Every structure is written in structure tokens, then in C-alpha cells.
Amino acid sequence: MIKKVAVLYGGRSGEHEVSVRSAAAVMDGLKQLNNLEVLPVFIAKDGTWLLHGNRVAFLPDPNIGGLYLLEGESAGQVLTVDVVFPVLHGPYGEDGTIQGLLELARLPYVGAGVAGSAVGMDKILMKAVLQAAGLPVGEYIWFTATGWTQRKQEYVATVGEKLGYPCFVKPANLGSSVGITKAYNSEELIAAVAEALQYDRRVLVEKMLAGLEIECSVLGNDDPLASLPGQIIPCNDFYDYRAKYLDDRSRLIIPAELPPETTEKVRELAVKTFTALDCAGYARVDFFVQVEEGRVWINEINTIPGFTAISMYPKLWEASGLPFPRLLQKMLELAEERARQTASLKTEYES
Ligand SMILES: Nc1ncnc2c1ncn2[C@@H]1O[C@H](COP(=O)(O)OP(=O)(O)O)[C@@H](O)[C@H]1O
Numbered sequence: 627m628i629k630k631v632a633v634l635y636g637g638r639s640g641e642h643e644v645s646v647r648s649a650a651a652v653m654d655g656l657k658q659l660n661n662l663e664v665l666p667v668f669i670a671k672d673g674t675w676l677l678h679g680n681r682v683a684f685l686p687d688p689n690i691g692g693l694y695l696l697e698g699e700s701a702g703q704v705l706t707v708d709v710v711f712p713v714l715h716g717p718y719g720e721d722g723t724i725q726g727l728l729e730l731a732r733l734p735y736v737g738a739g740v741a742g743s744a745v746g747m748d749k750i751l752m753k754a755v756l757q758a759a760g761l762p763v764g765e766y767i768w769f770t771a772t773g774w775t776q777r778k779q780e781y782v783a784t785v786g787e788k789l790g791y792p793c794f795v796k797p798a799n800l801g802s803s804v805g806i807t808k809a810y811n812s813e814e815l816i817a818a819v820a821e822a823l824q825y826d827r828r829v830l831v832e833k834m835l836a837g838l839e840i841e842c843s844v845l846g847n848d849d850p851l852a853s854l855p856g857q858i859i860p861c862n863d864f865y866d867y868r869a870k871y872l873d874d875r876s877r878l879i880i881p882a883e884l885p886p887e888t889t890e891k892v893r894e895l896a897v898k899t900f901t902a903l904d905c906a907g908y909a910r911v912d913f914f915v916q917v918e919e920g921r922v923w924i925n926e927i928n929t930i931p932g933f934t935a936i937s938m939y940p941k942l943w944e945a946s947g948l949p950f951p952r953l954l955q956k957m958l959e960l961a962e963e964r965a966r967q968t969a970s971l972k973t974e975y976e977s
């Protein structure tokens with residue numbers, strides 16, 4: 627039987643372009659698998675969903691079982707979908723919103739569910755959950771736009787005393803370094819907060835963590851595995867949007883050259899992070915590692931990491947013995963496994 631996989635890409639996010647590139651690689655890889663048909667669903671920046679130029683939609687009704695065609699010759703008909711593969715980075719894609727729609731529609735989908743996606747996307751909630759699980763995250767403070775307007779001087783003083791400079795200012799929900807600034811003094815801090823508040827109502831300020839930037843890929847559902855870790859060497863002052871996507875001088879070292887015990891610590895923390903955040907399918911966990919001191923800090927999780935053929939996530943699996951098409955195959959299987967688990971749960975209660 628031919629399996630129909632709907633790949634969702636583009637999206638209403640600052641990471642739209644990155645998603646388009648990741649999806650191109652994913653669709654290329656999926657085409658190498660047998661018995662599989664790819665339905666490319668492009669989500670425009672205004673949120674319109676298009677399949678080959680015609681508007682389509684997933685509806686919350688769990689009996690539909692696929693994409694509802696809104697335009698074109700077959701308008702009004704439904705195209706059956708077996709698995710949905712969201713390749714959407716950032717808000718309205720990686721944050722639980724699409725996952726919620728797919729849960730309602732009862733369609734299997736690749737990656738973390740609603741809670742894992744939402745908490746993984748929100749850097750403030752993510753750190754709170756990781757701290758509660760006893761996992762190592764750096765120091766930070768956070769505030770809302772309203773709080774900042776009312777108590778700006780207080781927050782600036784706290785940053786000076788508690789975090790020091792340089793510090794990192796980030797919108798709570800975003801990725802690809804959009805809206806992130808490394809601030810070297812209080813004036814830059816104030817400008818950086820104004821910048822971050824353009825992207826989110828909530829902002830966090832983090833203490834700078836020195837060390838190597840190490841990333842680790844995780845794959846699985848309730849018994850996930852970690853890949854070998856890799857290292858990023860950014861070409862800029864930090865791994866900003868330019869260093870990630872526009873300038874090809876950033877380097878990846880795969881696998882990272884770490885002492886064996888540090889490699890193990892990273893892999894163990896990657897799995898613990900994945901589990902603490904109730905992720906599913908796959909995710910990439912990013913760290914700062916101080917090799918001499920043997921210290922490992924969790925920076926963040928990405929529940930839909932960059933996925934071009936040269937991105938860290940698939941490259942780490944390749945280095946760990948799992949080539950790109952087999953990785954995709956495994957991700958589809960995990961999606962179906964999770965959907966079966968969900969379907970087997972009781973939804974009615976007898977008194
Ligand atoms: N606390 C920190 N200390 C040192 N570098 C940081 C810190 N936070 C972020 N960075 C730098 O900024 C980059 C982007 O930050 P990150 O939190 O990973 O945001 P994104 O979700 O956009 O990838 C990191 O890859 C790293 O280079």
C-alpha cells in the first residue's frame with residue numbers, strides 16, 4: 627500500500643525561509659523511500675495552505691482522514707493522508723498549534739505533541755521544566771512587555787548584579803536566533819529588549835555561558851536514543867541568523883572531539899531533556915560545554931530542528947550509522963507508533 631505523507635512547510639513564522647529549505651531536503655529524502663507518496667503542503671506567510679497552488683485545509687473533524695480540498699478540479703473532496711510531517715520552524719508550527727490541530731483531526735504526525743512542542747518552543751517555560759527536573763540550565767531572568775515598561779530600571783539593575791555583561795536577550799518563543807542580541811552594557815540591554823519585544827510579549831535575559839557549542843540528536847518515543855554529539859563553530863560573535871544561514875563559514879565538527887565521559891554526559895542529558903519535556907519522535911538538544919571543568923549546560927531543545935541534508939540533526943545520525951532516508955523512515959514509524967498509543971487510550975469513563 628502506498629503511504630501518503632503530507633509535508634507541511636513555510637509557515638507564519640520568521641523562520642519561513644529556513645523551513646522551505648528544510649522541507650526541500652526532507653521531501654528529497656522521502657522520495658528515496660518505497661511505497662510512499664509525498665503531498666507538499668506549502669503554508670504561505672499569511673497562513674494560507676496550498677497543495678500544488680490550490681487551497682487545502684485540515685479540519686478538526688476526526689472522521690475526515692486527510693486534506694480537504696478547497697479549490698481546483700477536485701474541490702470538496704478529501705485527499706487521504708496517512709502521516710503528517712510538519713517541517714515548520716518557530717511559532718505556528720513548532721509550538722504545538724499545528725500539533726493541536728492534528729490531534730483533533732486524529733492524524734499521525736512526526737515529532738513532539740502539543741505540550742512538548744509548546745514548552746520546548748518557549749524558552750522561559752522550557753528552563754522552568756528543566757530546572758524542576760534537576761537538569762543544568764544557566765541563570766536567567768524574564769519579564770513581560772508590561773513588566774518591562776513598569777520596572778525597567780529594576781530589571782536593568784538585576785541583570786547587572788545577577789547576570790553581568792555580556793548577556794543574551796531573547797524573545798521567549800522563536801528560533802534561528804531571530805530577535806536575539808548579545809548585549810555588552812546596559813544601553814545595549816535596553817535596545818536589545820526593545821528588539822526582542824517586537825517578536826514576543828515575553829523576553830528572557832540569560833547569563834553568558836562560555837564553552838563549546840555542542841548539539842545532540844535524539845530519536846524515539848518513550849525510550850529515545852541519543853546520537854553522537856557534534857560541535858558548532860560559529861563564524862560570528864555568536865551563532866546568529868547570519869552565521870546559521872547566510873554565511874557558510876560556520877563549521878560543524880562531527881562527531882565533536884570531546885573526552886569520552888563528556889560525550890556520555892551530553893548524550894545522557896539529551897535524553898533526559900527530551901523526556902522531561904515530554905517530546906516524541908525526534909528533537910535536537912543544544913548545550914554549552916566547558917571541557918576543562920567537565921561542565922555541561924543545556925541551552926535549548928529544538929523539536930523541529932533544521933533539516934537540510936547538511937544540517938546538524940541528520941548529519942549526527944549519519945555519523946552514528948543511520949543514513950538520511952532510513953532516519954526519515956524511522957521518524958514516520960515513530961509517528962504511527964505514537965498515534966496508535968494515543969488511539970488505544972480510554973476516552974470515556976464509566977462510573
Ligand atoms: N547564554 C548564552 N551564552 C552564550 N551564548 C549564547 C547564550 N544563549 C545563546 N547564545 C548564542 O546564541 C545562539 C542562539 O541562541 P539560542 O538560545 O540557541 O536561540 P535559537 O532558539 O534562536 O537557536 C546560540 O547558538 C549561541 O551561539
Ligand SMILES: [Mg+2]
Nearest residue numbers: 802803912926
Ligand atoms: Mg539554538
